[in-house]
Amino acid sequence: MAQSHVCSVFLVLLLTAVRTSGEFVPLGNSVKLQSDQNCSDGELKLDRRLKDDQPMEVARRVHGVWLPAESYKGRVENDSSAGILLKHVNFNDMGWYEFTCNGSSSFLISVKVVQITEVSMSVEEAVTLPCHSSTNDEPVKFIRWQRGAERVLEMNVSSGNTTYGTGLEGRVSLSSEWRSHGNLSLTVMRTGPEDGRLYSCFVGYESGNREMENPAVVRVSPQNSTEEKDRIQVLLGESATFPATRNCSKENAELIHRSCDKCTRPVARYQDGAWSPEPDYKNRVDQGDTVTLNNTNINDSGLYELTCNETATELDVVPFHVVQAAEGQTVTLQCHHVTTNKTVECAWWEKDGKRVFGTNFSSCEIKPEAGFEGRVSLADEALKRGNFSVTVRQVRQEDGGVYRCYVQVDGKKERGIPAATRLTVNEEKLGSYRRRWDRTGDAGIVQETLGSYMLQKEQKGFSLYRGDRENRGRPGSHSGMMLLK
Known part of the structure; x- marks a missing residue:
């Protein structure tokens, strides 16, 4: 925060x-x-x-x-x-x-x-820049935020149009309470180092006056940390590699998992030129020049400390939901978050680390990135029900991948539940079949292929096989399953 x-x-x-x-x-x-x-x-x-x-x-x-x-x-x-x-x-x-x-x-x-107000930020999280003014005394013409001399956001009150600075659309939003409460605060999502700048807040009135509001200037600075900390995020069951261990060649150096202040467990030790697993990780860490933790589980989440150079790595093991679909079908990617007595500014989805669609609840408009236009929609009453699930229509092969849902709650980026969804898109429509038939007198042969199953008309009744005709398994007679005309 x-x-x-x-x-x-x-x-x-x-x-x-x-x-x-x-x-x-x-x-x-x-x-x-x-x-x-x-x-x-x-x-x-x-x-x-x-x-x-x-x-x-x-x-x-x-x-x-x-x-x-x-x-x-x-x-x-x-x-x-x-x-x-x-x-x-x-x-x-x-x-x-x-x-x-x-x-x-x-x-x-x-x-x-x-006066200037100092605000600290953590990279990849949301930050809110405060600004307040009376919006009842005089008709407001526009509200503008600047970063130095560059425009960040400007809202034209009469037209309702909002314009954004380069690369900021979908990342910045004005408080929905600007008119009712005079709250002109700006929220910046998914912050990066380039967002550590000086910001100023202005209000333009119909009379022609242009005023700097309170506070007039906000300086955003990256949050200082006493230790450098890398972050690794993997899906549940995937492997996690700790790159810092490759640069550590100190004899008897250790990689230690710290799940709480007093909860530590040695993962691997560097001896005789290679990393070797400690007893508790014997079956999950291979010997080598780098430590890789295989088959991760939820208890593997936490801080990993390397004793040779005092570096730390935060491991985040993310449970995920699996969705399978065929090309052309409609799928729903589930995402939920508690919204009771909370201020939710926006929600968005990322695929393979890149934002693909999201919504700002002040405008209630979903904004898809290229390739998803016209194909995505948000669940009804999302805020009321805490349901930020997204429906994707006419799925394509390229839609397959890992999706992560995030919700900005009280100015902080939080994960939805489930934290991730793996979407697999098959080439053919599930449940469809191809028909091939060749009539040879009274002993006509009809094949219905349903996945890898085959239904064949014989002289008497029908038989269902697993596999193709030449390599079929044991047939079972099923008279009356299909009628040929």
């Missing part, structure tokens, strides 16, 4: 004269203050306007070089002939800054200091 706290301060620049722009700078960093003209034939000066409108000099340009005022020494750095870098910004830097050319005002910059 992501945790948040107020950590630092950001500097926002709103350029209000010829142009308007915004820039976010962490507390203690530098910010560029630059005039829109060079004032090449005169004196260019930068003042800060105090509350009583009295100017306090920040710096002035002398022979092309910016010289700081006494109170700004050590904080002003030359950036260009038209501007400076103000370093080590602090909360007292809030206010108006004015460039004057030969004593005449040429450019004003409003500097606003706002």
Whole structure:
């Protein structure tokens, strides 16, 4: 679960004269203050306007070089002939800054200091970025989230259309309570390292005003861990290989399974140049240069520690459900999760590690990836019943594979039940048959092939065989099973 706290301060620049722009700078960093003209034939000066409108000099340009005022020494750095870098910004830097050319005002910059909220994330899990505002006082025109200067999500309230940043559609969503509760929070699913950025929340009103809301800026950072930990996920009964053991050649090094704080069990030991199984794993770990655990069971889940280099690997053994179908049939991939007194933002399915279809419950629209368009549907009353099963119509050979269901609950990615489904698609329709018949006088022969079974008309009655005619097993007489005309 992501945790948040107020950590630092950001500097926002709103350029209000010829142009308007915004820039976010962490507390203690530098910010560029630059005039829109060079004032090449005169004196260019930068003042800060105090509350009583009295100017306090920040710096002035002398022979092309910016010289700081006494109170700004050590904080002003030359950036260009038209501007400076103000370093080590602090909360007292809030206010108006004015460039004057030969004593005449040429450019004003409003500097606003706002709070930043820190949010930690775990890769592959969902994270919610908080943002709140009053949405009743004035008609809202749009709600926009940005990552730096890039758009993440923007919802046009009047049209109901939502546009997304590149690669973010299906991964980000706005709270469904934005209108009723003023909750503009953004949820990001299946987070990756690239999501560790600075985000800002804006509301545009019908009056033309555009405001940064509370908190104005959110910084998302990967969750720190005291130990590097790899993750392996296998289906129940499959083999799990621990790659880190290949790089371990320390005599008597061990791979230890830690299923709880005080529950440890040695799995394998490195001796005489090879890994050998410990007694409890004698029949499931082969001797070699890498440890592979065969025939995994649910009790194998947990943390595996390697003593030679203090690395850890999390093993996740996933029970699965088997579904078999024939091409053209309709199948249902089961998925359930408790939803009572929980906030469920979305659910999605992944096949072989890639998202194939999902739904956002604020829009109640299922979004299939390429190849599944028009063929998938969600169970009725999914949220009410906790049933996130998906029906796939007209299944194809390429639909076969391992599917995993995930539900985002209270901002956290959780697995559905069953955790995985293995879909096998057969070439022919189950229960169909091919008919071949060859009439030779009164002793006509009719063959009905049903899988590998054969029904043959003999002189008297019918016989059912397992296998083909030349290699048939023992027939059994079944008179009256089929009538030839």
